[in-house]
Amino acid sequence: MTETPASEAQFLRRNAVDALPEGALERQLAEGRPLRIKLGIDPTTADIHLGHTVVLRKLREFQERGHHVVLIIGDYTARVGDPSGRSSTRPQVDPREIDANAETYVSQAFKALDESRTEVRRNSEWLDMPMEELFRLARLATVAQILERDDFSKRWSAREPISILELLYPLLQAYDSVAVRADVELGGTDQKFNLLLGRDIQQAYGQKPQSILTMPILPGIDGVQKMSKSLGNYVGVTEPPEEQFGKLMRVPDATMPVYYELLLDEPFDPARPAVESKRALARSLVARYHGEEAARAAEAHFDRLHVERGMPDEIDEAPLPAGETVHLPALIASAFGVSSSEARRLLAQGGVRLDGERLDGADLDLPADRLDGAVLQIGKRRFKRFRRSADVS
């Protein structure tokens, strides 16, 4: 590949929202050495979802051009909680949970990254610093500077609480750049302020400032808010294939082009029927994380459930309690993990089917014989097959 720095820079900043300062990346590439590309992830939740992969895929592109990725697990910053884009203080996360999450993050990140060109660091390595060192860092920015940040200024003018710890967060992230001597830092657009602050802090520590690249935020499957675990509109990379497929089919048609652009290599074709495009999207993403085989199976599963309105071929089994008759609310409650009041409501609303046949909400008790070996269905997607306990035979 004979790329000039200019063409390489142009390729690498494709899809990015900002590449700052203007021309900086190209100048760095012109130095002809492998660059250190930094990405920080705070392991506040257990799973990496498609939203994270937008940035990870960009990192991968850097790796494919011989650059070196420094993946920072923010085990220490996770304790602070990134206020970016937040309208309120984050809840505290249990340190043990952070550790557990950190483990899974790394393995999940390698679904997108080239392990041989990745250096994984935890920022507790350097952020667990003496107070004196923190003083030195804290002197480098003023409250006014930090309050410049959009989300802070909103909270400030709305008179909402901002803790001093939160104010410190951008500085800690910036210090990560110093610690790993980053040449480039990637992040979502909501990270722009933090990334830029990294430049100032690096210079204060006598380093060359990093350049920054911000990627668009992937909308969640509701098509409205950003994809995030806490909003429940995410698709996790380790979720089961059928789950991923189903969720992706729920993405609003209007949001699909963005998914194509940010997650796939093939372009979105507006002339193609929406269903087909969406299927292709779901198929290729499931295949990426689970393989072609699983993707085909997931699609077949989806067709059976939603197109033919049938049942999946594998259904979890649950034991049938002893007795001649079975009290449905109790059975549904224990088998599906809902409250028995909710089970009653579902029955009353016609949301429960037995072997595909809708149950009349008035029948709360059924003979056990009718349930043995039968499949109970709640809504469109939840199934359980009942069997009399083995001790009968």
Next chain:
RNA sequence: GGGGGGAUGCCCGAGUGGUUAAAGGGGACGGGCUGUAAACCCGUUGGCUCUGCCUACGCAGGUUCGAAUCCUGCUCCCCCCA
């Protein structure tokens, strides 16, 4: 240090003594519609051994026939002045 305001169901948010399990909205769930979706329409949304019972409006007490609503104490939060 002084003064003021607040804490309501998954979330936001009304309600200031009596059909209040608590308006309204969001979300979620179920049904309908549909080429997946979205939009739209209808319904549900504390629990239970469910035509009734129990628990609930920050926590603990009190007043009252009766309190989320009044009183006392406590905890937490916000704002203003210093």
